[in-house]
Amino acid sequence: MKKAKKIVTMILVITMLAGLAACSSKTESKTENPETEKMSDTMKKIKKSGKIVVGTEASFPPLEFHKEIDGKDTITGFDIFVAEEIAKDLGVELEIKDMSFDGLLAALVAGNVDFVAAGMAATEERRQSVDFSIRYYDTLQTILARDDNKDEFPADSDMKGKLIGVQKGSTQSEIMSRMYPKAKTVEIAKNADIILQLQSGKIDGALLDDPIAQLYAIANPGLTATELIFKNDPEYDVGSSIAVSKEAPDVLESIDKTLQRIMDDGTYDKLLEKADSMLDADMIDMLVDE
Ligand code: GLN
DSSP: OHHHHHHHHHHHHHHHHHHHHHHHHHHHHHHSOHHHHHSOHHHHHHHHHTEEEEEEOSEETTTEEEEEETTEEEEESHHHHHHHHHHHHHTOEEEEEEOOGGGHHHHHHTTSSSEEEEEEOOOHHHHTTOEEOOOOBOOOEEEEEETTTGGGOOTTOOOTTOEEEEETTSHHHHHHHHHOTTSEEEEESOHHHHHHHHHTTSSSEEEEEHHHHHHHHHHSTTEEEEEEEEOOOTTTOOOBEEEEOTTOHHHHHHHHHHHHHHHHSSHHHHHHHHHHHTOOHHHHHHHHHO
């Protein structure tokens, strides 16, 4: 009987201790800032480290490109300026990671970058794995060719048998198979390498977002943006948006707010002009020569 009482007392003590432990852990979490508690892990990491990491593929002028500034190779362009505004609104520094286009979304899902700004279209397929901001940039599609074969690409061409370079993992790859099934699509990792292959005659043309095609044509005398310029069909005409992890709705909300702010207060146009003013032929040549 005595023994039984002892056991009951022991159980009571253990239960009380466990209760106390639970209480103290509750008090601990109560002392944590309620704001922080609601944050996504990505937002917590951004705030704690004081920096936000953007992933991009920097051979896509005027949105992202390399330029020598004060003797230093720098990644700049419209997307980078927008990313700086995003960082500024969050009160943190911006870090840029340059990688191949087809690796960007995997890097985002793995948490190696906090958002992707790469002139990326918010397609349904990509929406399966990540979330997208409001659309902030629109483009047409253009076939870039050489001066010696540009006439082979009239506006109504079906590009039968032509070897057309596209950036691997880009919407251009899908556009080619959907709209130009008679052409042969060649997937190449970097836009800059597409240009090199076009110059050396390995491919006949390249499908690029329009401002990019026009800029490469200006910068490289032997290349021409052809008459084959088109708008995506409505189902596919999704412009460019910023990609964010599905686990970070608060980061997405902050990015959307920044985009809306810069569109409303005129900053957007100024940043676009600033990006254009940083382009010069030498710089794009350097890009291609790399
Ligand atoms: N807009 C195209 C896409 O989303 C290409 C983007 C790019 O090459 N940076 O796939």
